[in-house]
Amino acid sequence: MSDAVLDLPSAREEAWRWADLGGLAAAAALAPVAAPEAEFLDLLGAKLLFVDGVLDEARSDLHRVTVGALAADDHALGRRAAGTGWSLHLDAQAVTDPVQIVHVATGRQNHVPSEIVLAEDAAAEVVETFVGAGWQNRFTRTRLGKGARLMRSVRLLQPAGFVSLREAAEIGEAASLVAVFLGAGGQGSRIDAQLTMAGDGAFVEYGGTLLTSAEQRQECAVRVNHAKPNGASRQVWRAVAADRSQVSLAAAVEVARHAQKTDGEQSLRGLLLDRTATVNLKPELEIFADDVKCAHGATVGELDQRAMFYMQSRGIPRARAEAILTRAFVADALERIGDETVRAAFEADADAWLEAALD
Amino acid sequence: MLRIENLHAEIDGKPILKGLTLSVNAGEIHAIMGPNGAGKSTLGYVLGGRPGYEVTEGSITFDGQDLLELEPHERAAAGVFLGFQYPVEIPGVSNVQFLRESLNAQRAVRSEKPLSGGEFLKLAREEAKKLDMDAEMLKRPVNVGFSGGEKKRNEMVQMGIIDPKFAILDETDSGLDIDALRIVGDGINRIMRQPTKAVLLITHYQRLLDYVKPDFVHVLADGRITRSGGAELAHQLEREGYAEIAA
Numbered sequence: 001m002s003d004a005v006l007d008l009p010s011a012r013e014e015a016w017r018w019a020d021l022g023g024l025a026a027a028a029a030l031a032p033v034a035a036p037e038a039e040f041l042d043l044l045g046a047k048l049l050f051v052d053g054v055l056d057e058a059r060s061d062l063h064r065v066t067v068g069a070l071a072a073d074d075h076a077l078g079r080r081a082a083g084t085g086w087s088l089h090l091d092a093q094a095v096t097d098p099v100q101i102v103h104v105a106t107g108r109q110n111h112v113p114s115e116i117v118l119a120e121d122a123a124a125e126v127v128e129t130f131v132g133a134g135w136q137n138r139f140t141r142t143r144l145g146k147g148a149r150l151m152r153s154v155r156l157l158q159p160a161g162f163v164s165l166r167e168a169a170e171i172g173e174a175a176s177l178v179a180v181f182l183g184a185g186g187q188g189s190r191i192d193a194q195l196t197m198a199g200d201g202a203f204v205e206y207g208g209t210l211l212t213s214a215e216q217r218q219e220c221a222v223r224v225n226h227a228k229p230n231g232a233s234r235q236v237w238r239a240v241a242a243d244r245s246q247v248s249l250a251a252a253v254e255v256a257r258h259a260q261k262t263d264g265e266q267s268l269r270g271l272l273l274d275r276t277a278t279v280n281l282k283p284e285l286e287i288f289a290d291d292v293k294c295a296h297g298a299t300v301g302e303l304d305q306r307a308m309f310y311m312q313s314r315g316i317p318r319a320r321a322e323a324i325l326t327r328a329f330v331a332d333a334l335e336r337i338g339d340e341t342v343r344a345a346f347e348a349d350a351d352a353w354l355e356a357a358l359d
Numbered sequence: 360m361l362r363i364e365n366l367h368a369e370i371d372g373k374p375i376l377k378g379l380t381l382s383v384n385a386g387e388i389h390a391i392m393g394p395n396g397a398g399k400s401t402l403g404y405v406l407g408g409r410p411g412y413e414v415t416e417g418s419i420t421f422d423g424q425d426l427l428e429l430e431p432h433e434r435a436a437a438g439v440f441l442g443f444q445y446p447v448e449i450p451g452v453s454n455v456q457f458l459r460e461s462l463n464a465q466r467a468v469r470s471e472k473p474l475s476g477g478e479f480l481k482l483a484r485e486e487a488k489k490l491d492m493d494a495e496m497l498k499r500p501v502n503v504g505f506s507g508g509e510k511k512r513n514e515m516v517q518m519g520i521i522d523p524k525f526a527i528l529d530e531t532d533s534g535l536d537i538d539a540l541r542i543v544g545d546g547i548n549r550i551m552r553q554p555t556k557a558v559l560l561i562t563h564y565q566r567l568l569d570y571v572k573p574d575f576v577h578v579l580a581d582g583r584i585t586r587s588g589g590a591e592l593a594h595q596l597e598r599e600g601y602a603e604i605a606a
C-alpha cells in the first residue's frame with residue numbers, strides 16, 4: 001500500500017464504514033495507461049484540462065478561471081489536495097458561461113484543490129468529467145453569497161481506479177446550490193460532502209446516481225447542516241448495483257436549534273440488478289429545532305417483474321425492458337441538471353452504462 | 360391460426376390448466392367465460408409466455424409455429440397481443456416512450472423500418488382519439504394514476520397502435536362505464552374484426568358480447584373447456600349460471 005493512503009481513517013470509523021480504502025490504495029498503485037481522449041462538451045466558456053493533476057495549458061482556455069495555490073481543509077481527503085488548483089471567483093451579479101473541467105489520469109494518484117466563490121447574485125455553472133485510471137482526489141470549497149446560484153454537474157467515467165471528492169460548501173442567504181453526480185465508470189468512488197446552510201433561506205439540492213457492476217464500490221457520504229432558518233435541502237440519490245458490486249449512500253441532515261422552518265428531504269433508493277449485489281442506505285436526521293419538516297425515504301428493491309412481463313408482452317426484448325426500467329429509476333436523479341447539453345451527455349453516459357451492464 | 364392441444368400448465372407446482380383444447384381460426388371471435396379462479400387469465404399468461412407459468416403437457420401452435428418456443432417479445436412480434444385484466448403501472452416511463460419502443464421493437468423483428476417520433480405521435484394521437492382517450496394521457500407514465508376504466512381503455516389504444524393479428528382480451532370490459540363499454544366494443548370490432556385476425560375474449564358478462572358478437576362461446580371451468588357453443592350459450596349462462604351448464 002502506498003504511504004499516501006496509510007493515514008486515511010479506518011473503516012472502523014462510522015463515517016468510513018463503507019469506504020473502499022483497499023480499492024483506493026489499489027487505484028493509486030495502478031500501472032500507467034495512455035491518456036484517453038479528453039472530450040469537452042459543446043458549450044461556450046472556460047475549458048480546463050488537467051492531466052494527472054497538472055493543468056495542460058495548451059489545451060485549456062481559462063476565461064475567468066484562475067490557477068494558483070490554494071489552501072486545503074483538515075479533512076482526511078481534503079488535506080491532501082493542498083497546492084496548485086483552479087478558482088472561479090465571480091463578483092456581484094456576474095454571470096459566466098459554463099466552466100468545463102476534464103480530469104484525465106494515466107495512473108498513480110493526483111490531488112487538486114479548487115474554489116468556487118460567488119458574490120451576491122452571481123451565477124455559475126461548472127461541469128466536471130473524470131476519465132482515465134489511477135486515484136484522482138479533489139477538494140472543492142464553495143462559498144455562495146446572498147442570492148448566488150451555482151449548478152454543478154460531475155461525472156465519473158474512469159474505466160478503472162478511484163475518484164474521491166471532498167466538498168465543503170457554505171450556502172449564503174437565499175443562495176442556491178444544485179449539484180448532480182453521476183458515477184457511470186468502472187472506478188471506485190467516494191463523494192464526501194459537508195454542506196452548511198449558512199444564511200437564511202438557503203437552498204441545496206445535492207444528489208445523483210451511482211451505477212456499479214463487477215466488484216466495483218462507490219459511495220457518497222453527505223452531511224447537510226442547517227445552521228440558519230428557512231433553509232431547504234433535498235438529497236436525491238439513486239443507486240444501481242449489478243454483479244457483486246456495492247453502492248453505499250449515507251445522507252445526513254442536521255438542523256440546529258434555531259434553524260426553524262427547515263425543510264429537509266432525503267430520498268435514497270437502490271436497485272439491485274443481481275441478488276449478489278449490495279446497496280447500503282443510511283439516511284440520518286439530527287433535529288434540534290422544533291418547527292421543521294423533514295422527510296426521508298430509503299428503499300432497496302429489484303426490477304418489477306410484472307412491469308418486465310408487461311413490456312415484453314408488447315414486444316420489447318428483455319434486456320431493453322430492463323434498461324428502460326432502470327433508466328426510469330435513475331431519471332429523478334439526473335433531471336435536475338439545468339443545461340440541456342449537459343443533461344443529454346449525462347443521460348447518454350447512463351444509457352451506455354446500462355447497455356453494457358444489461359448485456 | 361391458434362391451436363391449443365391438451366394444455367396442462369401449473370404455477371408454483373399447482374396445476375391450473377388441466378387438458379385444455381381449443382382452436383381459433385382467422386376471422387373468428389371466441390368468447391371465454393367461466394367461474395372465478397377457473398384459469399382464464401392463466402390461459403392468457405401462458406399464451407403470452409409469462410415466467411412462472413409452466414407448461415407441463417400439451418402444445419400451442421400459432422400460424423403453424425410452436426408458440427411455446429418463442430420468448431414473450433417474439434410472440435408479440437409474431438402478432439400476439441395480450442390485453443391485461445390488471446394493466447401494470449410503470450412509473451417514470453411515458454405511454455409514448457413505452458408504445459413507440461414496443462412498436463419499433465416489433466417492426467425490427469419483422470424487418471420493417473422504425474417509425475420516427477413524429478410519425479409515431481401522429482398514429483398514437485389518432486388512436487387515442489378513436490377510443491376517446493385524452494391525448495394528454497399519452498405523455499403520462501404508463502397507467503400510473505389511471506382509473507380502472509382508463510387503464511382498460513389504454514389497453515385498447517395500445518392494441519390499436521400495435522395492430523396485432525391475434526388478441527387475448529382478459530376482462531377488458533370490467534371497470535368500464537356504459538359509454539366506455541360501447542367505445543371499447545366498437546374499438547375491438549374496428550381493430551380486430553377482420554378476415555385475417557382473431558380474438559379470444561375473456562369476459563364474465565353478456566353486455567360486451569352485445570357489441571362484439573362472438574362466433575363461439577366456451578366455458579372454461581377447472582382448467583378445461585367444458586362446453587362450447589354459439590353466441591346463444593352466453594345468454595344461457597347469464598340466465599342459468601355456471602353450476603347448471605358447466606358441470
Ligand SMILES: Nc1ncnc2c1ncn2[C@@H]1O[C@H](COP(=O)(O)OP(=O)(O)OP(=O)(O)O)[C@@H](O)[C@H]1O
Pocket residue numbers: 370371373375393394395396397398399400401402444
Ligand atoms: N402465483 C400463483 N400461485 C398460486 N396460485 C395461483 C397463482 N396465480 C394464480 N393462481 C391460482 O390459479 C387459479 C386460476 O387463476 P386465474 O387468474 O387464471 O383465474 P381466472 O379464471 O382468470 O379468474 P377470474 O375470473 O377471477 O379472473 C386460481 O385458483 C388462482 O388462485
Ligand SMILES: [Mg+2]
Pocket residue numbers: 399400401444529
Ligand atoms: Mg382472470
